[in-house]
Amino acid sequence: xxxxxxxxxxxxxxxxxxxxxxxxxxxxxxxxxxxxxxxxxxxxxxxxxxxxxxxxxxxxxxxxxxxxxxxxxxxxxxxxxxxxxxxxxxxxxxxxxxxxxxxxxxxxxxxxxxxxxxxxxxxxxxxxxxxxxxxxxxxxxxxxxxxxxxxxxxxxxxxxxxxxxxxxxxxxxxxxxxxxxxxxxxxxxxxxxxxxxxxxxxxxxxxxxxxxxxxxxxxxxxxxxxxxxxxxxxxxxxxxxxxxxxxxxxxxxxxxxxxxxxxxxxxxxxxxxxxxxxxxxxxxxxxxxxx
Amino acid sequence: xxxxxxxxxxxxxxxxxxxxxxxxxxxxxxxxxxxxxxxxxxxxxxxxxxxxxxxxxxxxxxxxxxxxxxxxxxxxxxxxxxxxxxxxxxxxxxxxxxxxxxxxxxxxxxxxxxxxxxxxxxxxxxxxxxxxxxxxxxxxxxxxxxxxxxxxxxxxxxxxxxxxxxxxxxxxxxxxxxxxxxxxxxxxxxxxxxxxxxxxxxxxxxxxxxxxxxxxxxxxxxxxxxxxxx
Amino acid sequence: xxxxxxxxxxxxxxxxxxxxxxxxxxxxxxxxxxxxxxxxxxxxxxxxxxxxxxxxxxxxxxxxxxxxxxxxxxxxxxxxxxxxxxxxxxxxxxxxxxxxxxxxxxxxxxxxxxxxxxxxxxxxxxxxxxxxxxxxxxxxxxxxxxxxxxxxxxxxxxxxxxxxxxxxxxxxxxxxxxxxxxxxxxxxxxxxxxxxxxxxxxxxxxxxxxxxxxxxxxxxxxxxxxxxxxxxxxxxxxxxxxxxxxxxxxxxxxxxxxxxxxxxxxxxxxxxxxxxxxxxxxxxxxxxxxxxxxxxxxxxxxxxxxxxxxxxxxxxxxxxxxxxxxxxxxx
Numbered sequence: 001x002x003x004x005x006x007x008x009x010x011x012x013x014x015x016x017x018x019x020x021x022x023x024x025x026x027x028x029x030x031x032x033x034x035x036x037x038x039x040x041x042x043x044x045x046x047x048x049x050x051x052x053x054x055x056x057x058x059x060x061x062x063x064x065x066x067x068x069x070x071x072x073x074x075x076x077x078x079x080x081x082x083x084x085x086x087x088x089x090x091x092x093x094x095x096x097x098x099x100x101x102x103x104x105x106x107x108x109x110x111x112x113x114x115x116x117x118x119x120x121x122x123x124x125x126x127x128x129x130x131x132x133x134x135x136x137x138x139x140x141x142x143x144x145x146x147x148x149x150x151x152x153x154x155x156x157x158x159x160x161x162x163x164x165x166x167x168x169x170x171x172x173x174x175x176x177x178x179x180x181x182x183x184x185x186x187x188x189x190x191x192x193x194x195x196x197x198x199x200x201x202x203x204x205x206x207x208x209x210x211x212x213x214x215x216x217x218x219x220x221x222x223x224x225x226x227x228x229x230x231x232x233x234x235x236x237x238x239x240x241x242x243x244x245x246x247x248x249x250x251x252x253x254x255x256x257x258x259x260x261x262x263x264x265x266x267x268x269x270x271x272x273x274x275x276x277x278x279x280x281x282x283x284x285x286x287x288x289x290x291x
Numbered sequence: 292x293x294x295x296x297x298x299x300x301x302x303x304x305x306x307x308x309x310x311x312x313x314x315x316x317x318x319x320x321x322x323x324x325x326x327x328x329x330x331x332x333x334x335x336x337x338x339x340x341x342x343x344x345x346x347x348x349x350x351x352x353x354x355x356x357x358x359x360x361x362x363x364x365x366x367x368x369x370x371x372x373x374x375x376x377x378x379x380x381x382x383x384x385x386x387x388x389x390x391x392x393x394x395x396x397x398x399x400x401x402x403x404x405x406x407x408x409x410x411x412x413x414x415x416x417x418x419x420x421x422x423x424x425x426x427x428x429x430x431x432x433x434x435x436x437x438x439x440x441x442x443x444x445x446x447x448x449x450x451x452x453x454x455x456x457x458x459x460x461x462x463x464x465x466x467x468x469x470x471x472x473x474x475x476x477x478x479x480x481x482x483x484x485x486x487x488x489x490x491x492x493x494x495x496x497x498x499x500x501x502x503x504x505x506x507x508x509x510x511x512x513x514x515x516x517x518x519x520x521x
Numbered sequence: 522x523x524x525x526x527x528x529x530x531x532x533x534x535x536x537x538x539x540x541x542x543x544x545x546x547x548x549x550x551x552x553x554x555x556x557x558x559x560x561x562x563x564x565x566x567x568x569x570x571x572x573x574x575x576x577x578x579x580x581x582x583x584x585x586x587x588x589x590x591x592x593x594x595x596x597x598x599x600x601x602x603x604x605x606x607x608x609x610x611x612x613x614x615x616x617x618x619x620x621x622x623x624x625x626x627x628x629x630x631x632x633x634x635x636x637x638x639x640x641x642x643x644x645x646x647x648x649x650x651x652x653x654x655x656x657x658x659x660x661x662x663x664x665x666x667x668x669x670x671x672x673x674x675x676x677x678x679x680x681x682x683x684x685x686x687x688x689x690x691x692x693x694x695x696x697x698x699x700x701x702x703x704x705x706x707x708x709x710x711x712x713x714x715x716x717x718x719x720x721x722x723x724x725x726x727x728x729x730x731x732x733x734x735x736x737x738x739x740x741x742x743x744x745x746x747x748x749x750x751x752x753x754x755x756x757x758x759x760x761x762x763x764x765x766x767x768x769x770x771x772x773x774x775x776x777x778x779x780x781x782x783x784x785x786x787x788x789x790x791x792x793x794x795x796x797x798x799x800x801x802x803x804x805x806x807x808x809x810x811x812x813x814x815x816x817x818x819x820x821x822x823x824x825x826x827x828x829x830x831x832x833x834x835x836x837x838x839x840x841x842x843x844x845x846x847x848x849x850x851x852x
Contacts, residue, residue, distance in 0.1 A: 039650050090834060096650050097596050098833050101790065104783065105829025112823025120819070168389060174381040175390050182377040185339050186391035187365035187438070224779070232658040235651060265669050272662035276643050279655065283646045 010140035011261035019253015020153030024208040025230045026245040028201035034177040038099035044227025045107040046202040050209020051218045065128035076206030080199040114220045122217035157246045232275045238288020298347035308497045320474045322484035325494035331477040340364045370440035376431040378419040385415040395439030425456035442473045549850040553798045561704040570700040577707040578765040583800030585757035586785040591795030593750040594730030599660030603633040605777025607759025612679040612772035622685035633759020641751035678773035793839030796852045
C-alpha cells in the first residue's frame with residue numbers, strides 16, 4: 001500500500017470526475033425505475049450514444065462541444081421517446097424483469113450497430129479550446145476540462161434534484177411514482193409523463209456522454225462498462241432516493257480514486273465490495289426508501 | 292347528471308357488477324350503501340375509468356364515460372376521493388393539495404380551503420402521510436375541491452374515524468352540498484348518510500337491490516341494517 | 522398501487538398426469554427425450570463433434586440456469602461467475618495439479634457450489650430486480666479479480682488442459698470417445714433435471730416461484746430453499762464450465778465475463794423459461810446463430826440484441842413455451 005498524499009488527493013480529484021458520471025447516470029436510472037418500474041439496462045448505451053452523437057455532430061456538421069451539449073440531449077431524448085413508445089410501453093403490465101431483458105437486448109443491439117458502423121476502437125474527441133490547460137492545485141495539475149466536468153456535473157445533478165423535490169412538476173413525478181393510477185384519476189395524462197420521463201432520463205445520460213467524450217474517448221464499449229458500476233451505485237445508494245444517487249455516485253467516485261492511489265489492484269472492484277458490505281449491513285441501501 | 296344503465300364490470304375473470312342502474316342528478320347527494328365486497332368501490336372505479344372490462348351505459352351530462360381514460364373522465368369535472376384516501380407519501384400536505392390540476396373554473400381557492408380545513412393549514416409542510424386518519428380524510432376531500440370538479444365521488448369518507456371527526460366531516464359535506472356540488476357517497480355507515488343524502492341506493496353482490504328517497508329511509512331502516520349485515 | 526402487475530415469468534400450464542411415466546417423464550417429454558437421444562446419436566455424423574459438445578455444455582449450463590429462473594423464479598445475471606470459475610478451476614487443477622478428468626470436474630462443480638453459496642447468501646436478501654442487479658455486480662467483481670489474478674493467466678487464459686481418461690479406460694484425447702461420453706452425460710443430466718423439478722423439493726421451489734408469501738405461510742423457510750436452488754444451479758454451472766474447459770482444453774476470461782451470463786439468459790429465454798427441453802432447443806438455436814455469424818464480428822452482438830428484444834416482445838414464453846401453450850402440454 002502506498003500512502004503518498006499528493007498522489008491520493010490527485011487520484012481522488014480524478015475519481016470525483018468519474019463520480020460525476022456515476023451520479024448523473026444513477027440519477028436517471030433511479031428516476032426511470034421509480035416511475036416506470038423498468039431497470040433501464042440501456043442507460044449505459046444512451047450515455048455512449050451521447051458521446052457518439054457529439055462526435056458525429058463534429059465530424060459531419062462541424063458542430064463543436066458547446067452547441068453539442070445542447071443538441072445532443074434533444075437528439076438522445078427524441079430517441080428515448082421513440083424507444084419508450086414503441087418498445088417499453090408494452091411491458092408495464094408484465095413482470096419487471098422483462099423490462100430488464102428488453103433494455104439489455106436493446107443495449108446489445110445498439111452497441112452492436114455502433115460497432116458495425118464505427119468499428120471497435122475508440123474515436124478521439126477534442127477538449128474544447130476554451131477549456132484547454134490546467135490549473136496548479138499544488139498536489140496536482142488539474143486540467144480545466146475536468147474541473148469543468150465536476151462543477152457542471154454537480155450543478156446539473158443539483159438542478160435535477162431541485163426540480164424533482166421542490167417544484168410542482170417534480171411533485172407530479174413523485175406522486176406518480178407513489179400512485180400512478182390516482183394521479184391519472186386527477187386528470188394528469190400519466191402515460192405521457194412516463195414517456196417524457198424516460199426521454200429526460202436518457203437525455204441526461206446523453207449529456208453525460210458528451211461531457212465524457214473528451215476524457216474517455218468515444219468508444220462503443222463505454223456504455224456496458226459503466227452501466228454495471230452504476231447498478232452497484234444504485235444498489236448502494238438505495239433506489240428511490242434522488243439525493244442518495246447523487247451523493248453515493250460522487251462518494252464512490254472519490255473512493256475509487258482513493259483506492260487507485262493506495263491499492264491500485266482493487267480499484268476496479270472496490271465499489272462492488274462496498275455493495276456487498278452495504279447489502280449485508282443495510283439491505284435497502286444507504287438512503288433507500290423502499291424495503 | 293350521471294346516468295348509469297345496465298352497467299357490467301369485470302375484475303380480471305370475475306364479473307363484479309351486474310346490470311347496474313343508477314342516476315345522480317345535478318346538485319344532489321346520492322348514497323350507495325352496501326357491505327364490504329358489495330361492489331361500491333368497484334362502481335366508483337368504473338365511473339373513473341379505472342376498471343378493465345366494462346359494458347353498458349355510463350354517461351355524464353351526455354358524454355360517454357366508458358370510452359375514456361381516467362384523466363379524461365377527470366377533465367369532464369368528476370373527482371374521486373378514494374377509500375384509502377391515497378395521500379401521496381412523497382409529497383408534503385401542501386403539495387398533495389396542489390397536485391390535482393385545475394380542470395374547470397369555479398373550484399375553491401386555496402385560501403378558502405385552508406379556512407374550511409384549518410388543521411390542514413397548520414400541517415402544510417409536513418409529509419402527507421404524517422397526518423392523522425381524520426386529517427388525511429380532510430386533505431383528500433380538500434384536494435378535489437380545488438380542481439373545479441363539480442361531481443365528487445366520495446368512497447367511505449368516515450371509515451375508521453372517531454365519531455367526533457365523523458361529525459366534522461358530516462358538517463363539511465353539508466357545507467359543500469350547499470355550494471351546489473353533486474356528490475355520490477359510498478358508505479357502510481347508514482346513520483351518516485341518513486342526514487345528508489337525497490337518494491339512497493342499496494347494493495349487494497354487484498346488483499342494485501333498492502332505491503330509497505330520503506323520506507323513505509327512516510321507515511326502511513331495518514331493511515338497510517340487514518343489507519349492511521348489522 | 523403499482524404500475525405493473527407482477528406476473529410470474531414462467532410458463533404455467535396445468536395438465537393432468539397420466540400413469541405412463543417412463544424415466545419419470547410425461548408422455549410429451551418422453552418423446553422429446555427420445556428425439557434428443559436420437560439427435561445426439563446421429564448428429565456427430567453430420568456436424569463436428571467439438572461444435573456439438575460446445576452446444577451440450579451450454580445446454581447443461583442453461584438447464585442449471587433454468588432451474589433457478591424457470592422453477593424458482595429468480596433471475597440471476599451473474600451465472601458466468603460459476604461457469605467461468607468452474608472452467609478455470611477445472612482447467613487449472615487438471616493442467617497444474619495433475620487432477621484426472623473426474624477430479625477436475627468435481628473441482629469445477631465444488632467451485633461453482635462454493636461461489637454459489639457466497640453469492641447466494643448476499644443476493645438472496647433482495648428479490649426481483651435488485652437480485653438481478655446484485656448478481657450482475659458480483660459477477661463483474663469476479664471478472665475483475667480474474668482479470669488481474671496471476672493464476673488465470675490473464676488474457677491468455679489457462680492453457681494446456683489435458684483431456685485425461687474416463688475411469689482410467691477411455692482415452693478422451695479422441696474427440697469421438699469424448700463426444701459419446703459428453704453426450705451420455707448430457708442425457709443423464711436432462712433426466713436428472715426432470716426428476717429434480719418433479720421431486721418434492723422441486724415442488725416447493727415452484728410454490729415459492731408462484732407465491733413466496735404463501736409458501737412462507739405454509740411453513741417453508743423460503744430463503745433457505747432459494748439458497749439451495751441457487752447453490753445447485755451454481756454447482757451445475759460450474760460442472761458445465763469445467764466440462765467445456767476440458768473439451769476445449771482452455772479456460773479464458775470470456776468464460777467469466779458478462780457475455781457468458783447473458784448467453785445463459787438468452788438461451789433460456791429463446792428455448793422457454795420453465796420448460797425441461799427449452800435449454801436444449803435454445804442452445805441449439807443460439808449457438809448455431811453465433812457460430813454462423815462469428816466471421817462477421819459485431820453482427821453477433823447486434824443479432825443477440827435483436828433476438829432478445831424480439832422474444833421479449835413477441836415470443837415471451839420462448840419457443841417451447843409457446844408450443845407448450847398451444848398444445849396444452851408441458852415440455
